Amino acid sequence: xxxxxxxxxxEDFLPSMAERLGPTGLIEELCKGFRLxxxxxxxxxxxxxxxxxxxxxxxxxxxxxEEAVEMLREGDLDGDGTLDQMEFCILMxxxxxxxxxxxxxxxEEVMGKEMVGLLLDITNKKM
Numbered sequence: 001x002x003x004x005x006x007x008x009x010x011e012d013f014l015p016s017m018a019e020r021l022g023p024t025g026l027i028e029e030l031c032k033g034f035r036l037x038x039x040x041x042x043x044x045x046x047x048x049x050x051x052x053x054x055x056x057x058x059x060x061x062x063x064x065x066e067e068a069v070e071m072l073r074e075g076d077l078d079g080d081g082t083l084d085q086m087e088f089c090i091l092m093x094x095x096x097x098x099x100x101x102x103x104x105x106x107x108e109e110v111m112g113k114e115m116v117g118l119l120l121d122i123t124n125k126k127m
Contacts, residue, residue, distance in 0.1 A: 014096040027089065034088040044082040047072055 018026045039049035047068055054063045075083045075091030083091065 014092065030089045030092050031085060033092070034083075034085045037088070038085075042082070044080075044084050045072070045088060046082050 014026070017029060021029060034045065037045045037050055037053045039046045042049075050068045050072065051063065051065070054068070071091070072081065072083060074094075075087045077087050077090065078084075
């Protein structure tokens with residue numbers, strides 16, 4: 001029997017959130033999302049905290065082990081197996097093609113040009 005792939009439905013709300021909240025507001029909301037998913041003791045998103053908090057707090061009961069592992073792998077820029085707040089925010093931008101296309105100005109407004117250049121370099125190396 002062939003293995004069926006389970007795909008989560010994803011509706012990209014980040015562009016409309018960015019438009020409504022502005023750059024600083026969007027980053028603040030992403031940071032709130034990070035805090036919902038993180039392991040409170042470790043201060044990072046771990047596989048366990050992602051699975052537990054995504055189901056419990058966000059109602060994402062369809063998030064399976066494979067999807068959680070893939071999300072961590074995709075966002076883990078420093079190779080430690082977890083997501084810190086910056087990695088989480090970068091991942092959210094990368095998962096939003098529309099926002100990624102026009103995000104430079106937004107990130108520059110919030111973090112400054114030097115930090116944006118560093119983030120884009122890191123992101124491009126990971127891709």
